[in-house]
Amino acid sequence: MRTSNYDKFPFVPVAKAEACQTGWAAIGAALRAALPAHATPGQPLVLAVECYPGTALGPLRQALTEALHPALCLVADDLYRAPADLDALVAGPLTDDPVFGRLNGLTVRDFLDPQKMQVAQATLAAATGQLVLVLGTGATLVCPSPTVLVYADLARWEIQLRQRRGDIANLGSDNFAEKASLKYKRAYFVDWRAADRLKKQTLPRADFLLDTNDPAAPKLIAGADLRAALAATVRRPFRVVPFFDPGPWGGQWMREHLDLPDGPPNYAWGFDCVLEENSLLLGFGAARVEIPSLDLVFAHPRELLGEAVHGRFGTEFPIRFDFLDTVGGGNLSLQVHPLTEYAFDKFGLSYTQDESYYMLDAAPGATVYLGLKEGAKLPAMLADLQRAQDDPAAPFLAAEYINEFPAHRHDHFLIPAGTIHCSGAGGMVLEISATPYIFTFKLWDWARLGLDGQPRPIHLAHGAANIQPDRTTAWVQQHLVNQVQEVARGEGWREERTGLHEREFIETRRHWFTGPVPHDTLGGVQVLNLVQGAEAVVESPTGAFEPYVVHYAETFIVPAAVGAYTIRPHGPAVGTECATMKAYVRT
Template sequence: MRSSNYDKFPFVSITTEADACQTGWVAIAGVLRAALLAATSAPGQPQVLAVECYPGTDLAQLRQELTQALQPAQCVVADDLYLPDATIDALVAGPLTDDPVFGRLNGLTIKDFFDPQLLQAAQAALAGAAGQLVLVLGTGATLVCPSPAVLVYADLARWEIQLRQRRGEIANLGSANFTEKASLKYKRAFFVDWRAADRLKKQALPRADFLLDTNDPAAPKLISGADLRAGLAATVRRPFRVVPFFDPGVWGGQWLREVCDLPDGPPNYAWGFDCVPEENSLLLGFGDARVEIPSIDLVFAHPRELLGEAVHGRFGTEFPIRFDFLDTMGGGNLSLQVHPLTEYAFDKFGLAYTQDESYYMLAAEPGAVVYLGLKENVELPAMLADLQRAQDDPAAPFPAAEYINEFPARAHDHFLIPAGTVHCSGANGMVLEISATPYIFTFKLWDWDRLGLDGQPRPIHLTHGAANIQADRTTTWVEQNLVNQLQDVASGDGWREERTGLHECEFIETRRHWFTGPVPHHTNGGVQVLNLVQGTEAIVESPSSAFEPFVVHYAETFIVPAAVGAYTIRPHGAAVGTECATLKAYVRTQP
């Protein structure tokens, strides 16, 4: 057993009452049966149980269990009312483009997937089922029946969706592409399925009578909509963590396996996603039961309390800050890459903002480096020609040392990476990546002559990259602007605060606190994301006891909602008497 106190399954305790959550189909059916008996339907109308489903939900199991338990007179599956597969494929072809990774954000809705005539016929059939129990389920069930007697929302985490895609268990919305590459199914979900489904979720989830957690097919869980909404309201007024997930990669290392006590199965762990609310889950505790929901549900339900007025006004219901891990400890270099400039991201992909980022080194072996910016007097056309040559001829590797700076990397170094800056982490480093959220938009320039885990070349985006590389970000400029830009900010009894970045053209500010005693913090009306970058354990407390004390461990990322206001952090447990450190990020709201 590895010695690790990293919590892989953090949860927010909502209530100790065990009966608030029903587990298993028998218990769930009993609750729904009682809800239907208590519900009233208008004279001459059917009694409809609608189960609105997030794409990827196992509809076959859902239909089998509910029809067997409830014996409805009819069962209508929304997906059966969609346009033909080929028509939907043509509908989404424009936003998806022919690029293997990138598409374009768009305004497609779930209603666009429906055949209008089939939808109208289904609604007419419902009208003719007066007094009968009808089950309507699937993605778009609330479009088939906008006002059911009982509404259930069957939710599913995006990481679970990705795992099902990889296993070939599910296809994309309105498609039969079960055997398509998982990366292409993910791309279609990212640009089409999830965007359209989230638009409908924002309308359906706030009025749902029940939330059905379908992440574990063997143990479905049901809570009332009222308990869900109470849980979200409680979460947004206290510090919390989302559920991390981890994935291997061609360059992955071994640090995460040890520090986070991860399984030995995969050859490595390249990524650790510890704060990507678009894809992470949130666990809500009801007695001993844990209900898993996408953490983006919290953003949708309480954007102002979570993000703050200014951040919500700028980003809407998107969580703009991302913390994740990049592990090359005992692994290899990341791909040499660049992120799009804001105007390019908007013109090509419909993004309102781009992926500015930074590398904070949690650990580094001797000799570790970060590749950052161009060397002085580099001729960009010559570099691009060598990059193209390396793509065309595996026997002519790209001479990175001739063009790209290599900076020594040590623990607690902070490298700032505004969009347009060529960069990558070298081998034997452990990066806490702090960035804006549009994480899929990375242009790989060179991948060090290697194949992906699937044995195929990973996509290279040299044309996109060439349009965004900022050739004036050379050695001197990078040293003066992007490497360890430390500035003392404040200090007190047992603590000191430093500004570590980010660059002025990035919207995220980062502050590091070193402390042996309590450190005063305040959200100042904006969401904050922190990681305990040194020390075994710390405790987050409210000066006014507004929330229960919250313990965090080394390398854990946690979110402090804007509504929290004042809070303190101090060493806890075995860390008492030692110096700890947190790194905090927030959105700059003033120059």
């Protein structure tokens, strides 16, 4: 039997159980009690439920109607422009590329039909003294000042699962049957950007937060309790909720070492700290309220990120830790990331996806493909890549053009944008990178199909515009492979700088330790992973937060507001040498 102490459902304990209402009966009772207390004489009694795109409106409407018996129900989604008109509206930002679009300034208001809105708001104004339910994405645009405001939230991973099942369409669309990858693309470039703009205005004033991730067990907490929970979270170390996904090259290491379910054929990705994707669990006694991690970034960017990082990145979390598992699997796609200027010109990004591969583990014979071989001719390589794409019988011979370096546990390979690369089979990679996330140009996918049986998109033109031809063998060895330098040591610990490259804004430090190690955020957010040792404890020298135990391979965040903290071996790791990898933004 597999055993693992890796916590797949980490949570932040914030309040007692009575602060959370679970189930529609309890939620309805809480809302019925709140409405009269907030009523304004001569005005309609309005319960507005602002919904994140993907919320199941049918069950939500039915449950609230049965609980509250409103005289009138207005659904914001019924007030949108026609789907064909919205398709035309988003066509420019989406482009005709199957993967990439362009970031844009669309808002939820752009989806609403002005004439339908005028009629709905006139109907609402006439409902004096009556209870009116307004719900959907844009409910607070229909009624900007409701009697009671509820924000119905939903995690990004749950949205993706609903997209894959065909349960939901995109915002204002009827594309239920469209490929999940295209729904995701539209959500990434349009729906989520527009909804987040509205969320930033709405969530800080919400009277209640409604967790709609589990339709069978919805949960309601007061807005004041949510805000108190977020304020407490940014003053202590915490973890977000990881999720895992199979892929055509996926391996078996995570299944065995992290005790994952047996269902999928493999696990390719582990999203352990990608705040745009992961959720945050808040503990109310035994109940768990799940919210998108971005809610924390939006609410407390300065305390979480620090002044300098917030000043540079705004309400984006710029550091990403994730897992890439090819142990018992295959090579990742051969790929390259866009240069900064290309990312801005083509996609509207303010920064690009520089990254690195830290080898959490490696099977014998594991390799990493990185940089061009000395003497490799870029035009010839691109011609061979195109030929392989056009003719599956003529595979691309990567060994003729790309360096293949042996990969061992604790090796660190740096990958500034513009460097051709991929993890070979047999590697368990902790990927440490900037966060733009989807902007990877696949050059060659080893003549295989995706899990859907279809070829995955290849972006040779984008790749050709970004591959740096001078990043060849000698340069890569000198600048990108195991650039380890000891920078400090103390009793029972030593600190090493392992990169990243000077073109990258992320700094990484590895600490080896058998005793307590002093750390300090120095006013900027830090992300760490316990890369060796069964268990460690993070502590405040002043008792500012409760001791926080982390386990092997777990990624955790230390907000800027924490300041000084220590890490030492704990439990079964006492008496052994542990190691952490830490990343932070250079300032």
